[in-house]
Amino acid sequence: MAGSALLPSGIWAADRYEELRKELTPLKAITSYNNFYEFSTKKEEVAPLSQGFRSSPWSLKVGGHVSKPATFDIDDLRKRFPQEERIYRLRCVEGWSMVVPWMGFPLAALLKVVEPSPKAKYVRFETLQDWKQMPGQKSSWYSWPYVEGLRLDEAMNDLAILATGLYGNPLPPQNGAPIRLVVPWKYGFKSIKSIVKIDLVGSMPNSLWMQAAPNEYGFYANVNPAVDHPRWSQSSERRIGEFFRRKTLPFNGYAEHVGHLYARMDLRRDF
Numbered sequence: 001m002a003g004s005a006l007l008p009s010g011i012w013a014a015d016r017y018e019e020l021r022k023e024l025t026p027l028k029a030i031t032s033y034n035n036f037y038e039f040s041t042k043k044e045e046v047a048p049l050s051q052g053f054r055s056s057p058w059s060l061k062v063g064g065h066v067s068k069p070a071t072f073d074i075d076d077l078r079k080r081f082p083q084e085e086r087i088y089r090l091r092c093v094e095g096w097s098m099v100v101p102w103m104g105f106p107l108a109a110l111l112k113v114v115e116p117s118p119k120a121k122y123v124r125f126e127t128l129q130d131w132k133q134m135p136g137q138k139s140s141w142y143s144w145p146y147v148e149g150l151r152l153d154e155a156m157n158d159l160a161i162l163a164t165g166l167y168g169n170p171l172p173p174q175n176g177a178p179i180r181l182v183v184p185w186k187y188g189f190k191s192i193k194s195i196v197k198i199d200l201v202g203s204m205p206n207s208l209w210m211q212a213a214p215n216e217y218g219f220y221a222n223v224n225p226a227v228d229h230p231r232w233s234q235s236s237e238r239r240i241g242e243f244f245r246r247k248t249l250p251f252n253g254y255a256e257h258v259g260h261l262y263a264r265m266d267l268r269r270d271f
């Protein structure tokens with residue numbers, strides 16, 4: 001992979017990249033402690049239950065308010081968009097965190113190819129629906145398929161990527177093979193896995209978590225130590241592999257890159 005040769009340019013270098021590299025969570029932990037409710041709500045069950053998942057062939061349909069809707073084959077996507085390494089903090093809304101070396105490309109690069117029209121205000125993402133492969137989807141507790149969304153300007157921010165790998169190898173099923181979103185300044189649930197469809201839409205998408213518990217999981221879900229979850233504090237987190245809790249950073253440490261997106265918003269109300 002090209003990751004290490006490509007010394008992160010622009011905002012990367014500024015983001016204490018080499019320091020984060022020293023904090024990497026081991027591959028073993030990243031691939032065995034997973035939230036992926038389509039397989040199981042128990043983190044340790046996800047990896048074993050997902051091993052036979054068919055992530056090839058795979059196509060990703062991009063449409064909605066765009067001038068050039070298209071369906072991409074995953075191998076074409078990998079060839080068309082240069083894969084970069086991006087080491088990001090991942091903060092789950094449940095209060096734990098990791099540091100993950102993703103491989104992927106900016107979501108903005110894909111969106112530019114399909115050319116969003118002026119009506120496009122939000123981006124809506126959808127995970128595969130196939131209960132034969134994903135036993136968790138037999139549960140009617142959640143409204144499948146898993147849906148997530150971003151405002152268009154958030155989606156165009158260079159930090160938002162579509163990841164296709166981690167630690168230099170293709171994504172394993174439990175981490176969202178073959179392609180998933182990674183939005184490092186938001187709680188982990190926004191980073192939707194195993195995406196089959198992306199639509200540019202005019203109004204705010206209704207995500208699976210907003211439908212499940214609107215008072216607990218808002219659309220924005222920016223990591224914010226000052227706004228507690230109704231059932232627990234968000235001021236600190238447990239980094240997997242560490243003993244002491246550490247302070248949670250505003251926007252998960254990415255405030256200088258994304259803070260401007262929310263300048264005129266009340267982050268307590270729009271959580």
Ligand SMILES: Nc1nc2c(c(=O)[nH]1)N[C@H]1C(S)=C(S)[C@@H](COP(=O)(O)O)O[C@H]1N2
Binds near residue numbers: 033037092093190194
């Ligand atoms: N389709 C789908 N995407 C998902 C989830 C899920 O259950 N289904 N869980 C989310 C949550 S809560 C987190 S914390 C991250 C976990 O990603 P990881 O297992 O790669 O660490 O994936 C997110 N993406």
Ligand SMILES: [Mo]
Binds near residue numbers: 035091092187188189
């Ligand atoms: Mo999460």
